[in-house]
Amino acid sequence: MDDNDQSIFEAITELLAPFNSDNVELKPETDIARELNIDSVAVMDFVMEVEDKFDIDIPLNVLSETHTITDLMNVVKERTKA
């Protein structure tokens, strides 16, 4: 992980903390909805926080293909490029 990846990872895990009521250890390969056992609405609420943190749009359509923290980091990188 380079510095940029590391800072995105840290930002995501920080935003994820309030949704992580079981205190699951957060790793790049963590499956957000499944391993944290959070429902679809909570996932969307969390993604909204990510959108605002990075000032990007993450359309809901993208979420069906986004499972792990790494997946989400890739979405953030892709959408902050422009």
Place this chain on the structure above:
Amino acid sequence: MPSKLLQKHARIAERFQRMAAMGAIAVGPTNEQILSPTRAIINGRETVLAGTNNYMGITFEEDCIAAGKRALDEFGTGTTGSRIANGSYAPHKELEEELAGMLGRKHCIVFTTGYQANLGMIAGLAGPRDTVFLDADSHSSIYDGCTLSGAKLVRFRHNNADDLDKRLSRMDPDEEGGKLVVVEGIYSMLGDRAPLDEFVEVKKKHGFELLVDEAHSFGVLGPNGRGLADEAGLESDCDYVVGTFSKSVGAIGGFGAGDDEMFDMIRYASRPYMFTASPSPASVATSIAAVKKLRAEPQRRERLAANSARLHAGFKDLGLQLGCEEVSPVIAVTCPDEVSTIAMWNALLNAGVYVNIALPPGTPSNVCLLRCSVSAAHTNDDIDLIVELFGKVVATGVHLAKSA
């Protein structure tokens, strides 16, 4: 061993069994008999209904029932197909004209259910090159309509016009597709209204098409009963209106309406309209009679507003935490947790009042709710009884759960 496909619902099964073990069948008790818009026999006893969305108390009107029976005699029990394949029945067109007249809109399309009205309208309007902006607390039918449309979906914070503004500003200016914003007149869980004036300001700034789902507000709000846009005096700023017959109209079905010259093309482009049987003659006929009544009898709205205010004030006096400060016929009490909510719901039913139980993820912000919907057919005594029982069961229950 359950089927491999069904095994994924194991968590739902666990939750259901936990509820059932508490003696509560909160996800759907059986009404053994319906005695009136506000009374049913449940578990062998007469129960006051305060969770039916029967806002106008219109399900047992003699003329509506007579119209339904006449339609059964004249048009039969069912239409056995879609209007595209089998053609329309005269009452379908009559209902569309009646609604267009009430709404002051040029065009109206009737759908078979309210759920399909949102699916059909959103998927008929937006396509894969367009973007739909939807309120975070939108009803599932709006989410599902968005999914069906294939449009790009952007969710904005509930009732937050600034947040919508921000998300519209983030859009690529070169994107060529259309933009549709979807809001609701009254949100079904907390009973709050969309701040339509603020959204209209954002509309003037960014330019988009605006759809208002008046499912819980059609017949209920506004000087003409046309919904929130009517109440707010902003109908000309709302491009499309969606509504349902399963609440204030007391039947089943839904509609979409608008003024655009190409509006009717939705009929030939929207799968939830084309590929399902059209609504049954009896349901359409009772809807026509009921819509006429909503237009002719504004006193029903006045009665509903008075009943809603009485229940809202009664709950406030009990110190209950409500979903919304503004009075609407949806009055939801916030409860501490799932277990106590189920227990209180059960105690209310045993005491003779049926309300709705609403739990996450079906609720905003993970709240547990005991949700009442008020009817114009409730008497003052009904309202006072509901307040009294909430005082005994819920005010005490919330206090106990908090101190536990």
